[in-house]
Amino acid sequence: ARILVLHGPNLNLLGTREPGVYGAVTLEQINARLVQQASELGHQLQALQSNAEHELIARIHATREDGTRFIIINPAAFTHTSVAIRDALLAVSIPFIEVHLSNVYKREPFRHHSYFSDVAEGVICGLGAEGYTLALQAAAHRIEEN
Numbered sequence: 648a649r650i651l652v653l654h655g656p657n658l659n660l661l662g663t664r665e666p667g668v669y670g671a672v673t674l675e676q677i678n679a680r681l682v683q684q685a686s687e688l689g690h691q692l693q694a695l696q697s698n699a700e701h702e703l704i705a706r707i708h709a710t711r712e713d714g715t716r717f718i719i720i721n722p723a724a725f726t727h728t729s730v731a732i733r734d735a736l737l738a739v740s741i742p743f744i745e746v747h748l749s750n751v752y753k754r755e756p757f758r759h760h761s762y763f764s765d766v767a768e769g770v771i772c773g774l775g776a777e778g779y780t781l782a783l784q785a786a787a788h789r790i791e792e793n
């Protein structure tokens with residue numbers, strides 16, 4: 648099945664961006680690992696990173712036509728601001744898992760609220776890049792169950 652991974656703003660800088668918080672792994676490395684893992688599980692994975700809210704929303708809308716069965720999303724800073732991305736996910740009604748590299752609960756209070764968590768299938772945070780592989784594993788299980 649088709650699985651979509653969405654990465655929000657500034658995640659294109661992974662590897663050099665606050666490595667103490669976000670780790671040394673680059674987004675390319677994360678995506679390459681996920682594509683590989685998905686194909687081993689018999690699925691096709693596509694990833695998109697954007698710094699623009701409207702591009703993430705447009706990609707979510709496009710899932711209505713491309714057969715996407717599951718979404719894994721790290722909305723990054725949009726986690727704490729974007730009613731619009733939340734509404735897009737609800738509009739297409741495709742199940743999703745929310746991932747954060749850092750443990751947002753250890754950080755500033757403004758990172759403790761998410762516009763996504765109450766409508767996500769699940770939330771993974773604080774486990775670094777491993778969070779994405781765990782999310783993909785869970786997504787694959789859920790696709791098999793349905």
Ligand code: DQA
Nearest residue numbers: 721722723724747748749758
């Ligand atoms: C993040 C946490 C957000 O608070 C932050 O704005 C990010 C990344 C994470 O993966 O830990 O850009 O989503």
